[in-house]
Amino acid sequence: MNIRLVPINDDNRGAVLALSVREDQPFVAPNDVSLRQYAETEEEAPGVARPFAIYADEKPVGFCMLIFDPEEDDEDDRYFIWRFMIDKNEQGKGYGQAALQEIIKYFRENGADRLFLSTEPENELGLHVYHKAGFRETGIIDSGEALLMRMLKGPNKMVKNVYGVDVDKAMRIKGKRGYGVSVAVHDGDGDLITYCSGSGRYGEDFPVNPETLFQAGSVSKPMFALTLLRYVDKGLIDLDADISGVVPEFVKKGPVTFPALLSHTAGYNVHGFPGYPAKHEPLSLEDVLNGKGNTPKLRRIRPYGKQHIYSGGGITLAQLAFERITGTTLREAFQKEVAEPLGLKRTGFFQPLDEELVANAAFGWRLAQKEDPAHGYHYYPEHAAAGLWSTPTELVKIGLELSKSYRKGGLLKKKTARRMMTPIMEDYGLCLDVWESKARKDSVAGHGGENWGFLTSWVFSRKKDICVAVMYNNVTEAADEAMNNIACEIFKNAK
16 A cells, blocks of 8 residues: 655646545545645735645555644644544555654654644544554643543653643642643643643543533632622612621621622631532531531631631531622522623532533542442532632633633623732732742732642632633642642743
């Protein structure tokens, strides 16, 4: 079999345009579209896109278009198979595999060290062909397509790289049965990229995917604040009113306001919550605040408004006041005021987690082995403080909307969003860390989260449409530090 790559010219253009794939192969763009895109690219970047007819002996049997741009800063975009197809009448004859080897040879002889391509995750036939040629998934999903890579120099060892960050190495992802990580990035060019690796359930071959649910820990707090502020914008809640009369059994001496509770300046105890086994009997907010659970009774331990003392207990008190004022649960309010307007399908205060969602939910640490094989996570009655389940992709969507609201108004009025993201004390606004990054020349907001067996890092720009979210199903001091470092590094490089 003599397979050759022949540059597209006037002699073979018509033959290439006549080639097509089967109707049940919708993943490949028509060749006329590809050649039109080639012409457009040639005007902007001459020589970068390189279209070829694939010949078997003297007969055109396929088409490919390659990207060759060694000067590109992003190594994922330097050497790329942009288009690849074999005509429907020529499939099953070994031409596809032979053509891929010729393409690999072409890149290798021209100095490329690695080669990328992308395809829809549902393209099982294409993935089979690419796997056979040595390509492997990177874990990155870009614009809905899975990114695959093949090393061309040295051993064909997968290099995990997300905006210059080796996420697997940083998070110590090992094999298919350890812990797992999920990342979503919206960069300054408007691209949304997700990266997943490892197992969502320790000890199981349970690959993390972009739709896998993780507990968000204290990232629940800004989602509660966002929900509450939607009611403020509608005139249903007076943000600065004294709410001590709404929750009198927990406030011996007022005043108490939502801003004081959301900024952790109201002086209350109870830093955080450990949660309960998934099948624990339900607890009310009143039970939690009265110390009938596994945390102390809520009480004021510092002067009101005098210092920043992080208090999940204070956030839980704010949730109780919110639910009494609105007559609705936080879960229902978030769904109506945030999830539905933003089109969120997998983010909510699912406590306990709905059984239909368990199938694609990560388990934290080793709780499946230690407590409940079917529910490897804890139940958190303290929804506002620690009860959110989400995915990095949907956290990014929320971050972008908050950034938009801050700049020009959106889900929140501009004035309200700026109130949320203005520091009150210790660089902390209304359930958000906010700071000026001189190194990155940006104005940044975000929050971290830690539940039993889960870590989350979430950061977004207040000036640009840039957001990064990282979620992981284990908690160690090293992992916590690594999460924050990689989120900040990816955020910097994504600009």
